[in-house]
Amino acid sequence: MPDEPIPERNGAYPALSPAAQALAARCEGRVNELARRMARQSFERLPGYGELPSDVKDVEIAATVRNGLRLFLRRVRDTQGRAGDYSLFRERAAQRADEGMPLHTLLRSHSTGIYVLWQALRDEATDGEEGALIELVDFLLRGHEAIIGAVAETYLDEQAALFAERREHHRSLVRRLLDGSLPPARAFEELGLEGPCLVVHLHMPRGQVTAASAVTDRRQVRRVQTVVDRALGTEAVSLLGADGGHVITPRRADDTDGVRACEELAARLRQICGDHVRLAGVTAATPQDVPAAARTATDIVRVARACGRPAGVHRMDEVLLEYHLSRHDESSDRIAALLDPVGDRPELIETLRAHLEHRHDRRGTARHLGLHPNTVDNRLARITELTGLDIASPRGNALALAALLLRGDAPR
Template sequence: MPLSAAARALAARCLATANEAARRMARGDFEHLPGYAGLPDDMKDVEIAATVRHGVRTFLRQAADAAREPAGPGPAVEEPEALFRERAAQRAAEGMPLDLLLRSHLRGAAVLWEVLREHTRPGEEAALVELSGALLRAQEHTVAAVTRAYLDEHAALAGGHRARRRALVRDLLAGMVPADPAALAPLGRHGSVSVLVLPAVPPGRGEGAEEGEGTHDPVAVRRAAHRLQAALDRTAGSDVLTLFDERGGHALLPGPLRDGDALARRLADACGVAELHCAVAEADGPGGIAAAARTAAEVLRIARACGRPAGLHRLDDVLLEYQLSRPGESSARIRALLDGAADRPDLLGTVRAHLAQGRSRRATAHRLGVHPNTVDNRLARFTALTGLDPTTDRGAALTLAALLLRDTDGAAPDTPA
């Protein structure tokens, strides 16, 4: 914006004091900013001082040269934001807090205004007002440019950091342990690692939602992953290594996991679901993470297949079921016992619920929302088709083994009506 001759004269008079004003800021006024005193001396004396000097001189020189009417085509006007953007990106890479960086720019503008006021002569008050307005407009552009450059660099650094952490989790889950001990620092110094496995959970469904419902929009999945990460970080008191996608995820928590049911509730709340099944297995160290992840995944599969209540499951919770689900010489014959009811998911689902409810017909009826006589009729029909009687101890054991082996083969889930 063009300035009056008086404003240009005031700016030109102050230009001679630019170096002194820069030193005053870098080694005087800025020292009172929270966190500034702890910065390295070379950063203050060289980089910050040079940046301040550049900003002060550029503003005053442009103000001194600002005519009332545009002079037509000519040399390009110097852009102070270019250096500010470069320094902002550098400060982000060095870890300077954004609030300290912005405070330094705001304080610099305040000191420059004081310099203008000190050099204002009687009768030049209107010129000071003009330059004050120009300074405020320049500061608006500077703060926007600095913030954008800082955040862009910070986002790039954070993206690279997250990518390295995800790559580390992938390697550990694949059984590849980095040779550099420093790469394992996020696992802490506990030695053992709790490997947590989560199912695919539809995010943002609200109270009353169940696992397996809804779609997995990429944005929703990222939001759910963010909420899960926050809940895990609060539990561990540190940044937890995680790897989440629409199929579920893994989390590597340092040390043994305590109060797992409370963690499961927090994770369910984070996902916005009423209930959440998850499983954990402990690894003795980084080299055991891959095996622990496989065990936890199998425990989770079995716990859900057997109708276990929601919560965090361990191998000890499903020892018998785990053993029954192991393939062996008799697996094919046991699995074939269900062939007669293979096309009746209502019967298979009812039997599964019956076993999960301790073979209580009333509890099963309540779980399925049907009359107890309906449960009896379905169980009788199941027995007629398969020869298995899940109301007896031996029949229940064989039925459970057959269901677990059937699930191992990846059969479609049973949906009782």
């Protein structure tokens, strides 16, 4: 990494006086002593520092301290030069982020080092060198600002990279858990999950996909992920895309059916995704139950969409008959084909769905679709004419509903 410029004030950085340079030079012989004192004594007061391995304190941290001391002394000799190479500070900051040292502890270690160096300069100063000492302290604090900035920037960049890597690893584990390519027990162990879980399926409608929308999609996924983390806690793991996905989270002891968690999540998601968010949650008693729970939650949302149910939290009990009718067997294809004559008429399919959802209330259907009631009547008559289904009869009503569910003609 190239040298970085010395921070300036008002466009200029005044040269240090010979007296200030001479005072600093007297500390050069104490570099190793000061490094040992900081690494083994001064830093011990910092939270968590004492838990670090001895080789980290005696080798890595001591070397970083020596580098900092020599960098300061070199800059004192040449104030018009470059600030020096900060690559070691950046490298150590990345290592501390990888090891999990809190940022506040890392920054406090640098500030503590500055204080110890100030003490050394103060101890070396004699009567009459007060002005030289003030020059050095001012110079020291200006340089410290640049170092702290480099350290914090590198630490946060590394932490963000590690978080993204960990998130992607979790996504891969969830994907393999749900598709059956990873044993559930092993997936739970690697994901840090245990005990009964709540498996949630989210659905968020997307507009037309374009090249420009790719950035919007990524931003939306990040926003949804943030909401999921805040609503369900950081223990939740997820596999999300622009149109939704799955979330697995430990089941709360006071919310055994997951209804409260789903409602809280839905309320938060509506604030960023609008009112068209749909979700369903199914509990899984063991890791082996998770894939089936995910499929069930997905089917509940699919059935609710196909039935024209309003967006929100969907529960199995609310779509129990429709869910049963949507199961596939040897008769499924023939039932689904009953609506083939109107398959290329989306306005007729939507009218049929709304009419069934509103329990054959033509005025309610008309209000929902923004149509005149006579238009609804005309469309229903056309459906009967083309398909032969008498929607007004119990049998025709059941067949039409089953055909809708088996076709999967759900609105976006």
